[in-house]
Amino acid sequence: MNVEKITQEIVEWISGKVKEANCKGVVFGMSGGIDSAVVGALCKRAFPETSLGIIMPCESDPSDEEDARLVGGELGISLEKVDLTATYSTLLESIGGEVSAQSASNIKPRLRMTTLYYYAQKKGYLVVGSSNKSEITVGYFTKHGDSGVDILPIADLVKREVFELARHLGINRKIIEKSPSAGLWEGQTDEDEMGFSYKSLDSYIEQGSIDDSESQSKIERMNRCSQHKREFPPIFKPNKL
Numbered sequence: 001m002n003v004e005k006i007t008q009e010i011v012e013w014i015s016g017k018v019k020e021a022n023c024k025g026v027v028f029g030m031s032g033g034i035d036s037a038v039v040g041a042l043c044k045r046a047f048p049e050t051s052l053g054i055i056m057p058c059e060s061d062p063s064d065e066e067d068a069r070l071v072g073g074e075l076g077i078s079l080e081k082v083d084l085t086a087t088y089s090t091l092l093e094s095i096g097g098e099v100s101a102q103s104a105s106n107i108k109p110r111l112r113m114t115t116l117y118y119y120a121q122k123k124g125y126l127v128v129g130s131s132n133k134s135e136i137t138v139g140y141f142t143k144h145g146d147s148g149v150d151i152l153p154i155a156d157l158v159k160r161e162v163f164e165l166a167r168h169l170g171i172n173r174k175i176i177e178k179s180p181s182a183g184l185w186e187g188q189t190d191e192d193e194m195g196f197s198y199k200s201l202d203s204y205i206e207q208g209s210i211d212d213s214e215s216q217s218k219i220e221r222m223n224r225c226s227q228h229k230r231e232f233p234p235i236f237k238p239n240k241l
């Protein structure tokens with residue numbers, strides 16, 4: 001992969017999409033992870049004066065905010081912080097009843113999506129998502145949460161390519177070296193939850209099959225089960241005659 005060429009193409013693409021929408025800039029969530037760091041760096045190149053990163057802790061590990069500030073500081077990205085922890089608790093209290101841990105944790109990305117759209121409309125910006133091809137292939141994202149965005153600049157890159165871009169863009173080594181995590185609960189890591197490594201997933205995407213048949217079946221099952229997340233909701237078409 002010619003990383004500099006791809007970087008330039010993505011930057012031009014972001015710029016073109018924002019102009020087509022008659023918008024002035026971009027807003028994105030800064031989690032302290034590698035995906036949003038790469039997206040932040042690309043956005044800053046496309047819109048040096050009108051790129052805004054939002055840090056949105058929601059029962060998050062405080063080190064995530066430190067990491068997001070480290071990336072933002074080094075790249076010169078303007079940052080705002082919106083703490084969603086109290087909002088999340090209040091919503092769960094209003095819902096009441098017994099809490100389902102998985103359903104509850106998916107509220108967090110949806111509160112972040114709501115917050116990003118507030119800033120987008122207020123400032124005339126587009127919301128930029130940070131999903132990559134590996135996550136999208138297996139549906140490893142929250143429907144209408146972190147997938148609720150306007151444009152997806154790195155969604156055709158597998159995780160390995162995101163790492164290549166991160167190194168090229170000069171993202172701090174601390175961010176590159178930590179284990180990818182959605183940060184939805186303490187100790188969560190992408191690879192533990194998915195049950196296979198990004199290496200296996202990326203090889204499957206690029207080659208169509210891998211030697212590890214157990215991982216391949218898991219990947220194929222997750223891909224099938226998450227098809228609905230990659231499509232517009234089915235529309236019933238009544239016979240109006």
Ligand SMILES: Nc1ncnc2c1ncn2[C@@H]1O[C@H](COP(=O)(O)OP(=O)(O)OC[C@H]2O[C@@H]([n+]3cccc(C(=O)O)c3)[C@H](O)[C@@H]2O)[C@@H](O)[C@H]1O
Pocket residue numbers: 102106109135139140141142143145146181182184190193228
């Ligand atoms: N066949 C079907 N047709 C239409 N809709 C269908 C459906 N099956 C389920 N659904 C709907 O989809 C919902 C389940 O999907 P969803 O709400 O997304 O929930 P789900 O896929 O269960 O959870 C999201 C996963 O993504 C992970 N995640 C989240 C956020 C960020 C990242 C990251 O690393 O970047 C990862 C998270 O840890 C978790 O494993 C169901 O409750 C139902 O409403």
Ligand SMILES: Nc1ncnc2c1ncn2[C@@H]1O[C@H](COP(=O)(O)OP(=O)(O)OP(=O)(O)O)[C@@H](O)[C@H]1O
Pocket residue numbers: 028029030031032033034035036037054055056057058060064109112129130131146179180181182183190
């Ligand atoms: N605490 C947070 N503050 C702001 N945005 C967040 C936060 N957590 C998640 N997000 C947003 O949701 C996206 C998906 O979350 P996730 O934590 O999986 O990604 P990441 O941290 O960028 O990358 P990685 O999967 O490598 O950890 C992030 O890229 C970011 O845009």
